[in-house]
Amino acid sequence: MEGWDPNTKSTLTQIPLLATKAGPRDGVAWTQRLKEEYKSLIAYTQMNKSNDNDWFRISAANPEGTRWTGKCWYVHNLLKYEFDLQFDIPVTYPSTAPEIELPQLDGKTQKMYRGGKICLTVHFKPLWAKNCPRFGIAHALCLGLAPWLAAEIPILVDSGMIKHKDDASSSTDS
Amino acid sequence: MDAELLELQRQFEFAQQAKSSIRLSDRNVVELVQKLQELHIIDFDLLHTVSGKEYITPEHLRHEMAVEINKLGRVSVIDLADVTGVDLYHVEKQAQQVVSENPGLMLIQGEIISESYWDNVAEEINERLQECSQIALAELATQLNVGSEFVASMLEARLGTLVKGRLEGGQLYTPAYVARVTAMVRGAARGITVPTNLSVLWGTLQQLLHEMDGASGVTVESSFFQSIFNGLVKESKVIGSLRAGVHWTPTVFATAQKECIDSLFSQNSFISYDTLNKLGISQPVQFLQSRYPEGIPMITAFAHPSLIEMLDAAVEDAIERGSWIGSLSILPASFGSQDAAKILSLCPSVQSALKGNKALILGESYVFSCGFVKSIYDCMEKEMDAFSLSGSSGGVLSDDSNLVKEVKVRNDFSKSSEISNSGNEKKKKKGKSTGIKTAESIPDDDDYIPTKSKRNQRKGKNVSSNQVSDAKAGAKKDSAKEDNLNVPSEEWVMQKILSVVPDFEEQGIEDLEMILRPLSNYMRPMLINYLKERRKALFTENTEKMKRLLDNLQKRLDEAFLNMQLYEKALDLFEDDQSTSVILHRHLLRTIAASIADMLFHNLDMHNKLKNGTEVEESQSSEPITLNSAERTALAKNFPGSLAKKALAVGEALEGKRVEVFMTSLREMAEESGLLLKKLDKKLERSLLHSYRKDLSAQVSAETDPITLLPKVVSLLYIQIHSKALQAPGRAISNAVSRLKDKLDDSAYKILTDYQTATVTLLSLVSAATGDQEEDCTSDRILSKREFLENLMPALKGLVLNASQS
Numbered sequence: 001m002e003g004w005d006p007n008t009k010s011t012l013t014q015i016p017l018l019a020t021k022a023g024p025r026d027g028v029a030w031t032q033r034l035k036e037e038y039k040s041l042i043a044y045t046q047m048n049k050s051n052d053n054d055w056f057r058i059s060a061a062n063p064e065g066t067r068w069t070g071k072c073w074y075v076h077n078l079l080k081y082e083f084d085l086q087f088d089i090p091v092t093y094p095s096t097a098p099e100i101e102l103p104q105l106d107g108k109t110q111k112m113y114r115g116g117k118i119c120l121t122v123h124f125k126p127l128w129a130k131n132c133p134r135f136g137i138a139h140a141l142c143l144g145l146a147p148w149l150a151a152e153i154p155i156l157v158d159s160g161m162i163k164h165k166d167d168a169s170s171s172t173d174s
Numbered sequence: 175m176d177a178e179l180l181e182l183q184r185q186f187e188f189a190q191q192a193k194s195s196i197r198l199s200d201r202n203v204v205e206l207v208q209k210l211q212e213l214h215i216i217d218f219d220l221l222h223t224v225s226g227k228e229y230i231t232p233e234h235l236r237h238e239m240a241v242e243i244n245k246l247g248r249v250s251v252i253d254l255a256d257v258t259g260v261d262l263y264h265v266e267k268q269a270q271q272v273v274s275e276n277p278g279l280m281l282i283q284g285e286i287i288s289e290s291y292w293d294n295v296a297e298e299i300n301e302r303l304q305e306c307s308q309i310a311l312a313e314l315a316t317q318l319n320v321g322s323e324f325v326a327s328m329l330e331a332r333l334g335t336l337v338k339g340r341l342e343g344g345q346l347y348t349p350a351y352v353a354r355v356t357a358m359v360r361g362a363a364r365g366i367t368v369p370t371n372l373s374v375l376w377g378t379l380q381q382l383l384h385e386m387d388g389a390s391g392v393t394v395e396s397s398f399f400q401s402i403f404n405g406l407v408k409e410s411k412v413i414g415s416l417r418a419g420v421h422w423t424p425t426v427f428a429t430a431q432k433e434c435i436d437s438l439f440s441q442n443s444f445i446s447y448d449t450l451n452k453l454g455i456s457q458p459v460q461f462l463q464s465r466y467p468e469g470i471p472m473i474t475a476f477a478h479p480s481l482i483e484m485l486d487a488a489v490e491d492a493i494e495r496g497s498w499i500g501s502l503s504i505l506p507a508s509f510g511s512q513d514a515a516k517i518l519s520l521c522p523s524v525q526s527a528l529k530g531n532k533a534l535i536l537g538e539s540y541v542f543s544c545g546f547v548k549s550i551y552d553c554m555e556k557e558m559d560a561f562s563l564s565g566s567s568g569g570v571l572s573d574d575s576n577l578v579k580e581v582k583v584r585n586d587f588s589k590s591s592e593i594s595n596s597g598n599e600k601k602k603k604k605g606k607s608t609g610i611k612t613a614e615s616i617p618d619d620d621d622y623i624p625t626k627s628k629r630n631q632r633k634g635k636n637v638s639s640n641q642v643s644d645a646k647a648g649a650k651k652d653s654a655k656e657d658n659l660n661v662p663s664e665e666w667v668m669q670k671i672l673s674v675v676p677d678f679e680e681q682g683i684e685d686l687e688m689i690l691r692p693l694s695n696y697m698r699p700m701l702i703n704y705l706k707e708r709r710k711a712l713f714t715e716n717t718e719k720m721k722r723l724l725d726n727l728q729k730r731l732d733e734a735f736l737n738m739q740l741y742e743k744a745l746d747l748f749e750d751d752q753s754t755s756v757i758l759h760r761h762l763l764r765t766i767a768a769s770i771a772d773m774l775f776h777n778l779d780m781h782n783k784l785k786n787g788t789e790v791e792e793s794q795s796s797e798p799i800t801l802n803s804a805e806r807t808a809l810a811k812n813f814p815g816s817l818a819k820k821a822l823a824v825g826e827a828l829e830g831k832r833v834e835v836f837m838t839s840l841r842e843m844a845e846e847s848g849l850l851l852k853k854l855d856k857k858l859e860r861s862l863l864h865s866y867r868k869d870l871s872a873q874v875s876a877e878t879d880p881i882t883l884l885p886k887v888v889s890l891l892y893i894q895i896h897s898k899a900l901q902a903p904g905r906a907i908s909n910a911v912s913r914l915k916d917k918l919d920d921s922a923y924k925i926l927t928d929y930q931t932a933t934v935t936l937l938s939l940v941s942a943a944t945g946d947q948e949e950d951c952t953s954d955r956i957l958s959k960r961e962f963l964e965n966l967m968p969a970l971k972g973l974v975l976n977a978s979q980s
Contacts, residue, residue, distance in 0.1 A: 042186050
């Protein structure tokens with residue numbers, strides 16, 4: 001945890017940990033895992049809202065819980081930038097972390113694989129491997145996507161790769 | 175689908191749909207506060223803490239600081255900054271204000287300290303002081319972590335109230351301890367009986383206290399002892415005088431000192447400065463003058479006027495007796511010669527005698543009657559005459575000359591006469607000394623006559639000495655060197671004085687030097703002047719002699735040299751005949767050249783002797799002086815410088831075969847000695863020949879000897895025919911005659927030839943007559959030849975005289 005800032009560390013310790021080690025093909029165990037996932041996601045969301053730091057909204061796209069979709073956003077210079085968010089649960093989950101995709105930003109940054117999959121820092125994978133199966137979707141979002149957005153969005157905005165939807169109205173105001 | 179799973183999904187959706195609470199961020203809060211200040215809703219200053227999460231007003235900051243100070247009593251400004259969480263800059267600024275508002279606080283070296291804190295500290299120090307009796311301020315300063323100066327000032331303000339003690343030299347003492355040390359100092363001071371340096375005393379007391387207190391005791395500073403001692407002196411508990419704050423002189427010592435000095439002075443009539451230095455008085459002269467105004471300060475002692483009267487009487491008596499006296503023999507033994515000189519300068523009779531030229535002070539302490547000195551000087555002058563003679567003897571350079579020998583003999587005679595005179599004089603001197611010693615005041619009538627006769631003897635001696643005394647001439651360097659050699663030395667004068675006045679010898683060896691040397695120094699310049707005067711007179715005389723000698727030499731040299739050149743020209747006629755030429759050259763060298771050289775050598779030798787100061791009686795005769803080869807060489811070697819070499823060359827040329835060599839050498843020698851050789855020119859030659867011709871004619875007319883007539887006739891013929899002056903010896907006559915054959919007519923030549931042949935025959939007969947052969951026959955033949963020559967003489971004379979007439 002040396003590479004993480006104190007704020008992220010304190011947030012992470014408040015997210016409930018998971019106990020069941022099961023993937024999408026494990027039947028009843030996977031159901032139990034999904035229950036635990038929902039509990040941790042609920043706690044993380046509530047925590048963010050109470051801290052006025054709500055930044056994502058996700059839901060299961062299918063009944064099995066193997067595909068998730070939603071939105072995430074980032075506030076930079078008092079402007080809110082919102083992106084579509086999606087990811088699949090690998091069959092080897094939770095040994096393998098899910099790969100989070102932002103299709104709108106595909107090809108706009110070097111820190112992204114083909115298809116809009118974000119490239120995570122080298123600190124994430126060892127941390128995830130070390131805490132298997134205690135980390136879940138909430139942890140992946142907290143340790144993976146959130147730092148990525150904080151690092152890349154300001155660069156993309158400054159370089160002009162991303163335009164805010166309110167730019168037209170702001171020019172009208174001025 | 176599991177029902178619980180569905181419920182969780184629903185709850186998750188609900189949670190995500192819930193409205194998030196609105197929270198103000200740190201940025202929002204900061205912006206709100208700034209807005210409030212802009213709108214002047216907040217009209218006071220706000221300070222933010224170091225963490226940036228809190229605001230505080232200056233008033234509240236001061237309040238917090240005051241609370242902290244009241245709680246601790248002493249707090250650092252840096253610590254205040256940490257406690258309140260406000261930046262150090264603001265804390266310092268508010269600290270200044272807090273301290274200025276509250277008189278009970280002080281700001282020192284970044285710390286705020288209250289008076290109550292110092293009161294507490296003072297109480298603690300007092301408790302420690304009562305236990306230990308003494309505390310070092312340095313130790314307190316270290317414990318309290320403040321400067322020693324501040325601790326001292328703090329304690330001084332509380333001495334006598336909170337702190338019951340005494341602060342002295344960086345130490346704190348209890349009154350009991352101070353009293354104890356005071357008693358020690360008082361005892362030590364009263365125990366001293368001689369002047370003492372107090373630093374040494376304090377060192378001793380420190381050692382004693384260290385032994386008493388052991389290792390736990392604090393070293394007491396000397397300044398503590400000094401202040402206690404000063405207090406005792408002011409209270410008159412210790413009696414004495416303190417000088418420069420360090421040197422202590424007890425009154426008891428001063429009293430004993432004065433008593434000792436008074437007794438010494440009254441008993442001895444003087445007191446030595448060494449004595450006062452031993453008694454501890456560093457400026458004895460000032461001390462004694464203030465105490466005894468009538469006394470006399472001197473170099474080594476201080477004297478009472480009674481000493482002056484005593485010495486004055488003794489010296490006056492000596493002067494009246496015409497004797498001498500050493501003032502040190504009358505004054506105390508500790509007096510030096512400078513002291514004696516000082517007292518002598520204060521004696522009225524001595525000063526009057528000096529002014530009246532009746533007495534003389536030599537060697538600072540010896541008084542001589544002028545009469546006494548004069549009598550010694552008269553004897554010395556006679557000795558100077560003998561000195562002159564001995565110098566003259568030493569100056570003789572050569573023994574070759576008869577004149578020099580004659581002069582030397584005369585010197586010896588004079589010296590022996592002088593020696594006998596000296597003996598007589600010594601006897602008379604001894605008698606006179608005895609008279610002086612016995613103090614006879616009235617001379618007898620008999621003494622008067624010897625004095626007069628002595629004067630006459632002296633005059634005669636002077637006249638005699640003038641002729642044989644030294645003389646100085648020439649370069650200054652030589653003169654100075656000669657003066658050094660012939661001037662009497664100081665030791666010589668001292669010995670003479672001792673021989674004249676044996677009375678001095680009885681004074682002892684040490685005093686002898688003191689008496690004789692100044693007396694010698696006094697007399698020696700006078701003797702040297704006397705000697706110089708006489709030498710100057712002699713020098714003038716010798717200069718005249720030298721000038722006269724050179725003038726005569728130059729005159730005679732001119733005459734002889736011209737003749738020499740005249741004869742030299744005649745030699746050219748015979749250059750083709752080698753044998754005759756050699757004969758003629760040698761003849762000329764042996765005769766004319768030798769006479770010139772001898773005259774030159776002799777006169778230069780006399781000149782050289784006069785120059786060196788040797789008395790040479792001038793030769794009154796003008797007879798030529800003949801010297802042999804050895805004599806010439808000896809004289810030549812005595813000439814100075816390069817003249818000797820050139821003179822030797824002339825001597826060698828005389829033994830040679832060429833007249834030219836002699837002429838060259840003679841020219842060089844004359845040039846070296848400063849003489850001029852006159853050149854023979856046509857006009858001069860003609861006039862000389864004319865006078866020579868007249869002379870020869872007269873001689874021929876008057877000649878009666880038939881043999882000597884022939885050379886004269888031949889010379890006269892050469893003058894008439896060749897205009898040359900020929901000097902031919904007998905052996906060369908035949909050749910000379912044969913050379914006239916072409917010039918004369920046959921009859922005259924025949925007469926000349928016959929006469930020459932007859933002359934040769936006659937000379938042969940005369941030389942043969944020395945034997946005893948047939949005496950009668952030889953005599954007859956001589957007579958017949960003589961008659962023959964006598965018959966021819968008129969014809970020969972007529973030959974020459976007729977030619978002269980024509």
